Amino acid sequence: MIKKVDIKDLNQRIKQNFPYVDKPEDSELCFHEKGTCWKCDDLREELAECNGQKLTGASIRDIHQEMSRLSAKGWRWMLPSLLRYSLTQESLQNQSEVEFLIYELGPAPEYIDETKQRLSCLNDNQIACLIEFLKWCRDSEGSPWAGYFNKNINRAIKFLVKI
Numbered sequence: 001m002i003k004k005v006d007i008k009d010l011n012q013r014i015k016q017n018f019p020y021v022d023k024p025e026d027s028e029l030c031f032h033e034k035g036t037c038w039k040c041d042d043l044r045e046e047l048a049e050c051n052g053q054k055l056t057g058a059s060i061r062d063i064h065q066e067m068s069r070l071s072a073k074g075w076r077w078m079l080p081s082l083l084r085y086s087l088t089q090e091s092l093q094n095q096s097e098v099e100f101l102i103y104e105l106g107p108a109p110e111y112i113d114e115t116k117q118r119l120s121c122l123n124d125n126q127i128a129c130l131i132e133f134l135k136w137c138r139d140s141e142g143s144p145w146a147g148y149f150n151k152n153i154n155r156a157i158k159f160l161v162k163i
């Protein structure tokens, strides 16, 4: 029997497993070193004013297509906000932010190594929580991603269980 994940339980699990953390130093925020990649430098600048532990919905929308430019520490900082945001009405309507997260978590073969690097600051419980989140997206009636996004979600789950 498949155990369905309830949105309240999922919210609770996200809060338990993804406490907010401080923003990493500028030099450690992005995937590539300062001055070596204009895309990462751009993102550093975009995030210059987000100095706290939390990212607002507006900031998440601004950067959601650029998640792959964050370092492992950058991901550890961004995910607590992104996952909480993912279950809000705003995100359920926009859908795009979570779709990009799902793409990021189910990389094409040539991006597997760097994706593993980006997720390397997460602990086992956090990876398990990400899998729960993906299962909710796939299986829940309240999820706008259920059905049409299953192929991508399954790919992401398959990737994460092997990490």
Ligand SMILES: [Zn+2]
Binding pocket: 031, 032, 037, 038, 039, 040, 041, 069
């Ligand atoms: Zn870069």
